[in-house]
Structures are given as C-alpha cells and as structure tokens.
Amino acid sequence: MSSTSLTTGRSWRPSLPRRHVPVLATLALLLVMYGIGVSQYRAFSNVQVVFNVFIDNGFLLVVAVGMTFVILTGGIDLSVGSVVAMTAMVSASLLRDGLPAALVLVIALLIGPTLGFLMGCAIHFFEIQPFIVTLAGMFFARGMCTFISDSSISITDGFWTSMSQQRIGDPAGNFVSISVLIAFAVVLIAAYVLAYTRFGRNVYAVGGNAQSALLMGLPVARTRIAVYTISGLCSAIGGILLSFYTLSGAPLIAVGMELDVIAAVVIGGTVLTGGSGYVFGTVLGVLVLGVIQTLITFDGSLNSWWTKIVIGGLLFAFILLQRLIGIRFK
Amino acid sequence: MTAVADRLRPLTAHRLFWPALVLVVMIAANTVYRPGFLAVEVKNGHLYGTPIDILRLSAPLILVALGMTLVIATGGIDLSVGSLCAISGAIACLHISGAADQNSPATVATALALAFGAALVLGAWNGVLVAVIGIQPIIATLILMVAGRGIAQLVTEGQIITINSGPYRAIGLGHFLTLPLAILIALAAALLVAAFTRRTALGLIVESVGGNAEASRLAGIRSRRIVFLVYVISAVCAALAGFMVTANVSSADGNAAGLWIELDAILAVVIGGTSLAGGRFSLGGTVLGALIIQTLTTTVYAMNISPQTSLLFKAVVVIAVCLVQAPAFRARLRRRRRGAEPGPAAPQREKEQVPA
Numbered sequence: 001m002s003s004t005s006l007t008t009g010r011s012w013r014p015s016l017p018r019r020h021v022p023v024l025a026t027l028a029l030l031l032v033m034y035g036i037g038v039s040q041y042r043a044f045s046n047v048q049v050v051f052n053v054f055i056d057n058g059f060l061l062v063v064a065v066g067m068t069f070v071i072l073t074g075g076i077d078l079s080v081g082s083v084v085a086m087t088a089m090v091s092a093s094l095l096r097d098g099l100p101a102a103l104v105l106v107i108a109l110l111i112g113p114t115l116g117f118l119m120g121c122a123i124h125f126f127e128i129q130p131f132i133v134t135l136a137g138m139f140f141a142r143g144m145c146t147f148i149s150d151s152s153i154s155i156t157d158g159f160w161t162s163m164s165q166q167r168i169g170d171p172a173g174n175f176v177s178i179s180v181l182i183a184f185a186v187v188l189i190a191a192y193v194l195a196y197t198r199f200g201r202n203v204y205a206v207g208g209n210a211q212s213a214l215l216m217g218l219p220v221a222r223t224r225i226a227v228y229t230i231s232g233l234c235s236a237i238g239g240i241l242l243s244f245y246t247l248s249g250a251p252l253i254a255v256g257m258e259l260d261v262i263a264a265v266v267i268g269g270t271v272l273t274g275g276s277g278y279v280f281g282t283v284l285g286v287l288v289l290g291v292i293q294t295l296i297t298f299d300g301s302l303n304s305w306w307t308k309i310v311i312g313g314l315l316f317a318f319i320l321l322q323r324l325i326g327i328r329f330k
Numbered sequence: 331m332t333a334v335a336d337r338l339r340p341l342t343a344h345r346l347f348w349p350a351l352v353l354v355v356m357i358a359a360n361t362v363y364r365p366g367f368l369a370v371e372v373k374n375g376h377l378y379g380t381p382i383d384i385l386r387l388s389a390p391l392i393l394v395a396l397g398m399t400l401v402i403a404t405g406g407i408d409l410s411v412g413s414l415c416a417i418s419g420a421i422a423c424l425h426i427s428g429a430a431d432q433n434s435p436a437t438v439a440t441a442l443a444l445a446f447g448a449a450l451v452l453g454a455w456n457g458v459l460v461a462v463i464g465i466q467p468i469i470a471t472l473i474l475m476v477a478g479r480g481i482a483q484l485v486t487e488g489q490i491i492t493i494n495s496g497p498y499r500a501i502g503l504g505h506f507l508t509l510p511l512a513i514l515i516a517l518a519a520a521l522l523v524a525a526f527t528r529r530t531a532l533g534l535i536v537e538s539v540g541g542n543a544e545a546s547r548l549a550g551i552r553s554r555r556i557v558f559l560v561y562v563i564s565a566v567c568a569a570l571a572g573f574m575v576t577a578n579v580s581s582a583d584g585n586a587a588g589l590w591i592e593l594d595a596i597l598a599v600v601i602g603g604t605s606l607a608g609g610r611f612s613l614g615g616t617v618l619g620a621l622i623i624q625t626l627t628t629t630v631y632a633m634n635i636s637p638q639t640s641l642l643f644k645a646v647v648v649i650a651v652c653l654v655q656a657p658a659f660r661a662r663l664r665r666r667r668r669g670a671e672p673g674p675a676a677p678q679r680e681k682e683q684v685p686a
Contacts, residue, residue, distance in 0.1 A: 053674055132652055145638070259475065262472065309481060
C-alpha cells in the first residue's frame with residue numbers, strides 16, 4: 001500500500017521539498033482564515049484578537065508540543081488531557097492544604113513526567129501498544145482527579161493569582177499573559193532540541209524505522225521512554241498553565257483534550273506513523289484550532305458543535321493532502 | 331507442586347483462562363463484600379438481581395466490542411463508535427419525537443431504519459477512508475469521532491430529545507422469556523457474528539487480512555473489500571448499541587450518549603485476548619471482556635465510590651491484564667523463576683521482525 005503511493009507524487013514541483021508542503025498548507029489555511037475573519041468582522045483585525053488566541057490556547061500549545069515528540073516516534077499519548085487535569089487538581093489541593101507555592105510547583109511538575117516515564121517503560125520493555133498503555137494512564141489520571149476531590153477547588157494562592165493577572169503588554173494596551181511567554185519558551189526549547197540535538201535526530205530516526213535505528217546503534221529504548229516522559233512533562237506544564245488560567249482545579253476539566261491535541265499535531269503536518277513533522281507545524285495547528293474557535297465566537301449565530309465538525313473536516317482535508325503528496329503511511 | 335502445575339498447564343494456557351479468572355475473582359470478591367450480590371429473584375415474571383443488571387447494562391458494550399473485535403482483527407481500530415452511538419440514537423429519537431403516535435411500531439421501525447441507514451453510510455465512509463484511500467485506521471476514524479459528536483449535536487440541535495415510546499424503550503428495558511431483551515439482542519448478534527466468522531471462511535479471511543493484507547491480496551483475497559466490510563459491521567453494531575443506550579434513558583443526548591464507549595470496547599477486546607496488532611481474534615474473549623468491565627463498573631457503584639474513581643480500578647485492571655498477556659512480560663517472569671537453576675544457555679530470543 002505504501003510503496004505505490006511513493007511514486008505517485010513525483011510530479012510535485014521539485015523546488016518545494018515535499019515534507020514542507022503540509023506545514024505550508026497549514027500556514028496558508030491559517031492566513032486565509034485570518035483574512036476571512038478580518039474581512040468579515042471589523043474588530044477581528046485588532047492585535048489583541050491574535051494575543052487572545054495565544055492566551056486561550058497557551059496550555060494546549062504546550063501539550064501539543066509534547067505530543068509532537070511522541071507522534072514523531074510513531075507512538076501516541078492519550079493520557080495528556082487527564083494528566084493536565086490531574087496536575088491542576090494536585091496543585092489546587094496542595095495549595096489549599098497550605099503548602100508553599102514553590103514546593104507545589106515542583107511536586108506538580110514531577111507527577112506528569114513520572115507517569116510518562118512509567119508508561120514509556122511499559123511500552124518499551126513489555127512491548128504493549130502505546131495506545132493501550134496511555135489509555136490506562138488516562139484512566140488512572142482521571143480517576144486520581146476525582147479521588148482527590150469530587151468538586152472543583154479554587155486557588156487563592158498569591159503566586160498563582162499574580163501569575164494569572166499579570167499582563168505584559170505594549171503601550172497601545174494589547175497584552176499577553178505570562179502563560180503565553182512560558183508556552184513560547186517551551187516551543188523554542190522543543191524546536192531546538194528536535195532540530196539541533198542528537199536526541200532530536202534519534203526521535204526522527206526511531207519514528208522513521210525503529211528497527212533500522214536499533215541496527216544503527218541508536219538508543220531506541222532511551223529515546224522511546226524519553227518522549228513519553230517529555231510528553232508527561234509538557235502535560236504537567238500545560239496543567240500548571242491551565243490552573244493559572246482558570247485559578248482552580250476541576251476533576252472534569254480538559255476532558256477530550258487529547259483529541260484536540262492530536263488534531264492540532266496532525267493539522268500541523270506531523271505524520272501519525274512518525275518520522276516527519278515539525279514543532280512549528282504544531283504551533284500552526286494549534287493556531288488554526290484557536291482561530292476557528294474565535295471565528296465561531298465572532299459569528300455568534302453558529303453553535304459550538306460546528307467547531308467539532310469543522311475540525312473533523314480539516315483533519316480529513318489534511319490527511320488527504322498528506323496522502324496526495326505521498327508522505328509515507330502505513 | 332510441579333506436578334500440579336504441569337497438570338494445570340493446558341488450562342492456564344487456554345487464552346480465555348486469564349480473563350475468566352479475573353471475572354470469577356471479581357464476582358467472588360463482590361459476594362464476600364456483599365453476600366446478596368449473586369441473589370436473583372423473580373418479580374412479575376422477570377428475573378431481577380445484580381447479575382441480571384450487569385448482563386443488561388453490558389449489552390451495548392458487548393455489541394460495540396463485537397464490531398470492534400472484527401476491526402481490530404484486520405489490524406485496524408475504530409474510534410468513531412461512540413459518536414456513531416450518539417448519532418444513531420439521536421436520529422432515532424428525533425424521528426420518534428416528531429411522530430404523531432410515538433407508540434406505533436411502524437414509527438419505531440422507520441426510526442430504526444433511518445438510523446441504521448445513517449450508520450451504514452458513516453460506516454462506509456470509514457471503510458472508504460481506510461480501505462480505498464488507505465489512511466491509517468486510528469486517524470481515519472478519529473475524524474468521525476471528533477466530527478460525529480458535532481453531527482449528533484447538530485441532529486439534536488444541542489438539546490436533549492426526550493421521547494415516550496413503549497416499543498423503543500423495550501430495546502433497552504424490555505424483557506423476553508424472563509431475561510432482559512437487550513442482552514438477548516447482544517447475544518443474538520454475538521452468535522450471528524460467531525456463526526459467520528467461525529462456520530464460514532470469513533473469520534479466517536479476516537485474520538489473514540489482519541496478519542498481512544498484502545500477502546492476503548496476493549493469495550486471492552479481496553483485502554480491501556474485507557476491510558471495508560468490517561468497518562460497516564462495526565458501525566451497524568454501534569448503531570444498535572446507540573439504540574439501547576438511548577432507550578435506557580428514553581432520551582438522546584448528543585454529548586453524553588456512548589461517551590468513552592470506544593475506549594471501553596477496545597479494552598474489552600484487548601482483555602479478551604485479541605491482539606491489537608491484528609491477525610487473530612476471540613469473540614468469546616470479547617464478550618467476557620465486556621462482562622468484566624461492566625462487573626467492575628457495577629462493583630464500584632455498589633461500593634459507593636464515585637463513578638469517575640472507577641477509572642482508577644479500570645486502569646489497574648487494564649495494566650494487569652495487558653502485562654499478563656504481553657509475551658515480553660511473561661518471558662521476563664519465566665526467566666526470573668528459572669533464575670536459580672542454570673537453564674539451557676540463554677533464553678531463546680524471538681527473532682526480530684522486519685516489516686516487509
């Protein structure tokens with residue numbers, strides 16, 4: 001199935017590397033959607049609209065970056081949404097118990113990677129499908145949320161509220177929150193790691209063909225476990241950002257978020273079988289989702305379920321595009 | 331000691347042994363915790379009791395898991411079943427709620443036919459994406475999983491449609507020959523699928539496609555047609571489950587109907603011993619797996635633990651069952667047990683498989 005498709009896309013313009021096409025298509029889509037928004041609604045051209053997309057989706061961006069690592073190795077992590085909720089929940093409950101903010105931050109940031117590390121070990125050493133292991137992780141984390149508390153816990157800690165309310169802006173009055181800066185930092189670090197470090201090369205190699213990577217002497221085990229740990233860490237950071245954003249921990253928050261994240265990564269041009277994709281694409285994918293939501297909010301007459309239908313349609317379009325330009329599919 | 335172990339080996343080696351053991355242990359634990367657990371009584375000519383409840387409530391899961399078993403046997407996966415449940419339930423309830431006489435069997439029959447039609451179309455859509463366009467199953471069905479919830483809400487216009495229809499309610503709550511109708515429908519579906527797959531060559535063909543689609547095609551099997559077929563079957567099973575879920579509460583909620591049922595179904599299939607890699611499947615194991623999951627859920631309810639916390643138990647069961655079934659884990663365990671006596675050189679390593 002895969003070998004035939006490789007030759008069909010030969011006639012594509014040679015000047016454009018084929019692996020860049022999905023990312024460029026996402027960029028084009030994003031610009032078109034933004035253009036539609038600007039032409040339809042006067043307030044859409046306001047810079048703050050763009051900033052708000054980042055403010056509202058900062059945590060999604062961080063989690064999607066972690067997911068990009070996992071998907072690049074050809075795996076999948078379904079636990080991210082639950083880990084985000086669990087992190088927010090744990091921080092909220094620890095803060096309620098009066099622990100100092102710095103300690104809470106450390107504990108909250110350790111839980112996600114630990115769970116990710118354990119899942120990575122189960123996936124690698126016991127050869128259980130990532131899908132099933134992370135599904136169990138998802139159940140576990142979601143169960144822990146309600147185990148901690150059945151109802152949402154609000155956060156009144158000084159550090160959290162100041163992080164939540166701090167506005168960094170220009171004289172014109174446009175601003176972003178600190179969460180956005182943290183998200184950007186995560187994106188930049190991730191992009192650097194993937195593009196310029198040995199570990200990044202290993203991630204692409206394992207995703208391209210784990211067997212070959214092993215025969216080449218690359219540390220497949222370490223890489224595979226590391227990506228799930230990274231995804232756990234990103235989910236934990238995402239959880240902290242979400243708790244900054246909502247100033248509470250709720251047991252049922254971020255349900256189904258893993259789907260949005262996977263959709264963002266795929267729309268961003270990362271191939272689900274692994275080995276091809278960029279962090280930059282993921283950023284664009286998250287922005288596409290954010291702009292869709294903004295457009296639907298601006299329109300007012302469309303209901304929220306249209307978001308899901310549009311995301312589904314976009315997923316289809318992008319997968320078809322990847323297929324047409326002949327990127328390898330299993 | 332070893333003699334007993336030797337005699338038990340054929341039993342423990344049977345692939346349904348571990349799932350069955352888990353179910354028995356769970357029922358035993360329940361009976362110890364609550365002696366009345368296994369009590370079944372007859373009221374108004376119907377059987378009542380916790381075991382009957384478990385059977386009735388597990389019916390939708392069994393149905394969805396049946397379709398999922400076939401899909402997974404071909405090496406695929408169908409994430410869209412939950413959304414399909416919601417869509418089919420919504421369409422059926424919408425038609426019934428708009429009818430003049432909600433109790434007329436003709437109305438209910440039309441509603442079911444309409445919903446089945448929609449399920450066939452959506453199943454065919456999944457099938458085309460996977461079999462014809464060749465998209466990876468997990469992502470092809472993810473499309474409908476995301477968009478399907480939106481479609482279901484579009485059908486119900488974001489409202490919860492309540493209906494008052496006797497015949498429709500019977501699908502979820504009715505009785506036949508003292509047993510709940512739902513479980514009879516699920517069992518009939520299971521027997522039908524079993525008859526078609528195990529009494530004809532279909533099951534073998536499905537397994538061969540799951541083992542290696544390309545080799546099967548070269549051997550003269552129309553792989554694509556088989557793959558297409560299993561997604562349609564899965565959609566039809568999901569639609570049937572959707573009727574039960576909505577009939578249970580006499581209302582259709584585009585958001586909540588069939589939520590997470592795809593994950594439970596995949597879990598049931600895996601617990602039942604079907605490999606996610608495809609190539610072999612066990613329908614009996616799937617039914618057993620679905621019963622395990624429902625027993626677990628009921629147990630947690632009965633112990634007054636919040637339903638969400640039941641996910642913790644589910645996580646433990648999933649990991650335990652998967653570890654027990656994972657060849658790598660078993661090999662490790664066996665090696666450790668034999669660690670004392672010098673075994674024959676190194677334990678034989680499985681050959682590295684190189685994908686063709």
